[in-house]
Amino acid sequence: MHFLVTSVDPQSYARTGQLLTRRGAVQTPTFMPVGTQATVKSLTPDEVRQTGAEIVLANTYHLMLRPGVEVIEAAGGLHRFTGWQGVFLTDSGGFQVYSLAPLRRITEAGVTFRSHIDGSMHELTPEFAVELQLRFGSDILMPLDDVVGYTESQRQREAMERTHRWLQRAVHYFHERTCEQAVLQRPLLFGIAQGGFDIQLRHESLAFVASLPVDGIAVGGLSVGEPKPLMFELLEALAPSLPHDRPRYLMGVGDPEDLWNAVALGIDLFDCVHPTRLARHGSLFTRQGRIDITSARFRFQFDPVDPTCDCVTCQHFSAAYLHHLFRARELLGLRLASIHNLRFMQRIMQEIRTSIQRGCFQTARRAFLDAYRDGAGREERHG
Known part of the structure; x- marks a missing residue:
């Protein structure tokens, strides 16, 4: 077995x-x-x-x-x-x-x-x-x-x-x-x-x-x-x-x-290669949908990409710094973005496992999807 x-x-x-x-x-x-x-x-x-x-x-x-x-x-x-x-x-x-x-x-x-x-x-x-x-x-x-x-x-x-x-x-x-x-x-x-x-x-x-x-x-x-x-x-x-x-x-x-x-x-x-491939092009996952870190709106954002995230990237670097790295085509940007997206995926999986164990999977699923889709719509309008 x-x-x-x-x-x-x-x-x-x-x-x-x-x-x-x-x-x-x-x-x-x-x-x-x-x-x-x-x-x-x-x-x-x-x-x-x-x-x-x-x-x-x-x-x-x-x-x-x-x-x-x-x-x-x-x-x-x-x-x-x-x-x-x-x-x-x-x-x-x-x-x-x-x-x-x-x-x-x-x-x-x-x-x-x-x-x-x-x-x-x-x-x-x-x-x-x-x-x-x-x-x-x-x-x-x-x-x-x-x-x-x-x-x-x-x-x-x-x-x-x-x-x-x-x-x-x-x-x-x-x-x-x-x-x-x-x-x-x-x-x-x-x-x-x-x-x-x-x-x-x-x-x-x-x-x-x-x-x-x-x-x-x-x-x-x-x-x-x-x-x-x-x-x-x-x-x-x-x-x-x-x-x-x-x-x-x-x-x-x-x-x-x-x-x-x-x-x-x-x-x-x-x-899937999706999380790391997107990361290398400046596309990062957040609870409020996917963002394009190369967008000008992040130039002066000195908070983390995702304040709820516990990855090394979000704990130590600002969205403005990542924006700079991608604009300057610095390799560190690719690495930090990849770390963030992979950690985001693992946090999702942990949340899924916990919600199943607690008997609230469907509620957690609807909450995530509602926030993620709504955030994706806002990002599209920003773009």
């Missing part, structure tokens, strides 16, 4: 839990900062940990191309190579092959693709994706899946069924490689449910993945260009069928509003 449900909201599908890994328990619901190339851009592992993060995502596609699995393995694995001592989840690289590779060919064997870095050809199979992640020393592994874009509706069933066959191969290879490890000492393997925006296919995929000996269920193939209401319509339809005994992971979603709404539909894990 690698997942314990600790409390359930009586008015929604929201719940709290503990994801038990070989590097300790992760409190859920939780948000994973994205360290695509084994780094959360511009931040040290200690700075990431100080935001409250317990788990970081890295990506197999990028790491296999650079620095290469041989380097990471020789260093003693991802944790020793990077200095991050929390949990590492590694994505399989399927989405990056879909979105980045200038040339790719999908067959029953796997995916052949050309590197976006130097044009070299590579092959990624379900077995090799697992092998790479085991050699990385990942704590949670994601299997290779056949990712389909929002507009490719005619290929959804084909891609779903191939994803299922690939998952069976990944599960077999994973258990073959880890069978001699103690249950609490081995890494975890999740499965990915696909099916596009066809509710029937989605239920079929969810049932298939849940029938296999996987440690968690990921909802893949979302946040691929579809309208956001469509994504939540799909999640709402799936919510009653999500397995109770394993963590549910919504891949690639990380807007503050989306976290509250997806947790209400039973999601436990999230990841």
Whole structure:
């Protein structure tokens, strides 16, 4: 047993839990900062940990191309190579092959693709994706899946069924490689449910993945260009069928509003580049909505960006100083903004967990969304 449900909201599908890994328990619901190339851009592992993060995502596609699995393995694995001592989840690289590779060919064997870095050809199979992640020393592994874009509706069933066959191969290879490890000492393997925006296919995929000996269920193939209401319509339809005994992971979603709404539909894990990417462009989260710190109105604001925030940025620096850093294109601005946005995300997750435990999740959710949307409207008018 690698997942314990600790409390359930009586008015929604929201719940709290503990994801038990070989590097300790992760409190859920939780948000994973994205360290695509084994780094959360511009931040040290200690700075990431100080935001409250317990788990970081890295990506197999990028790491296999650079620095290469041989380097990471020789260093003693991802944790020793990077200095991050929390949990590492590694994505399989399927989405990056879909979105980045200038040339790719999908067959029953796997995916052949050309590197976006130097044009070299590579092959990624379900077995090799697992092998790479085991050699990385990942704590949670994601299997290779056949990712389909929002507009490719005619290929959804084909891609779903191939994803299922690939998952069976990944599960077999994973258990073959880890069978001699103690249950609490081995890494975890999740499965990915696909099916596009066809509710029937989605239920079929969810049932298939849940029938296999996987440690968690990921909802893949979302946040691929579809309208956001469509994504939540799909999640709402799936919510009653999500397995109770394993963590549910919504891949690639990380807007503050989306976290509250997806947790209400039973999601436990999230990841997204959104908070840090926005931060590097001067867009910061506050309880009253997102702000553009480069706006002239912050030039003489000597209070913190968010007076309620306990991050290093808000405790020690003013909005005027951050405004100056971004205007002057100083790298410190990117770092301080990233720290703030990641801490904001972790504060949200703590608030969500506490509200579920206290039985007031829906009240807290409405209060947050009302304030955040109202503040976003004011910021738009300022802009």
